[in-house]
Amino acid sequence: xxxxxxxxxxxxxxxxxxxxxxxxxxxxxxxxxxxxxxxxxxxxxxxxxxxxxxxxxxxxxxxxxxxxxxxxxxxxxxxxxxxxxxxxxxxxxxxxxxxxxxxxxxxxxxxxxxxxxxxxxxxxxxxxxxxxxxxxxxxxxxxxxxxxxxxxxxxxxxxxxxxxxxxxxxxxxxxxxxxxxxxxxxxx
Ligand code: GNR
Ligand code: NI
Numbered sequence: 001x002x003x004x005x006x007x008x009x010x011x012x013x014x015x016x017x018x019x020x021x022x023x024x025x026x027x028x029x030x031x032x033x034x035x036x037x038x039x040x041x042x043x044x045x046x047x048x049x050x051x052x053x054x055x056x057x058x059x060x061x062x063x064x065x066x067x068x069x070x071x072x073x074x075x076x077x078x079x080x081x082x083x084x085x086x087x088x089x090x091x092x093x094x095x096x097x098x099x100x101x102x103x104x105x106x107x108x109x110x111x112x113x114x115x116x117x118x119x120x121x122x123x124x125x126x127x128x129x130x131x132x133x134x135x136x137x138x139x140x141x142x143x144x145x146x147x148x149x150x151x152x153x154x155x156x157x158x159x160x161x162x163x164x165x166x167x168x169x170x171x172x173x174x175x176x177x178x179x180x181x182x183x184x185x186x187x188x
Contacts, residue, residue: 001032003039006054011097011163017144020050020057023078026120030060034076034118037062046096048134050141053097061138065130072131077115080139083124086110091133093147099166101159105150107136 009015023030033056041049041062051060064074087109094102111132114124127135137147148156 003035005043006036006040008040008044008049008053008096009055010099010167011095011146011148012160013097015055015057016052016097016141016146018052018057019144020052020059020142022059023116026078026116026118030058030078031118033058033060034062034078038064038074038076041096044096047130048138049096050138052141052144059142061135061142063131063134063138065134068130075125076118077113077135077138078117078120080113080115080135080142082111082113082135082139084112089129089133091130093133093137095137095147097146098148098159098163101148101162103147103151103155103159105133105137105147107133111135113139 033051037049037051037054037060040054041047041064047065047067048061048063051058059079060076061080062074062076065072066074085108088106089109090104090106092102093105109132110126110128112124112126113135114122117123140146140149148159151159
């Protein structure tokens, strides 16, 4: 089967607060999920994606920070586990589940992460820069945490209001698909 772009859940959504569970076997179903997650992440221009963002509560994340770290490469991680944290970095984070928003979040500057690759083989890597930030951002998603949980309540509530409006606007847009077309032809 060909890879498919899946729908990304928009915060707030109860499904983004639910904890994901470990994958018991890295089989073809998991590899198909990973393929769809890469497709979805690239389609949305992201550097990472966690399975819960597409409504799948399994411990699977994909990452590709090559836009900012040309020496890196796309990585899929099954059951990622951060073994150690070093240093501090403040990074302006965004999230595909919170479109158009970005806020400074403090994270560890370097992390050592152990995971299973797409073949089910255990790997351990040390990440820094954006990759370290993204690994922490994605493993948060697996625990039901999003980056706005790390900012002030005031900022979070302002973002909540903007997301409510974004959802209303998107719902109206899909409700009246004829309105744009008829409006466009009326102006001809
Ligand atoms: O695309 C993304 N960019 C990003 C930028 C700074 C810190 C974290 C990220 S991850 C984000 C994609 C996403 O929402 N993953 O869950
Ligand atoms: Ni995110």
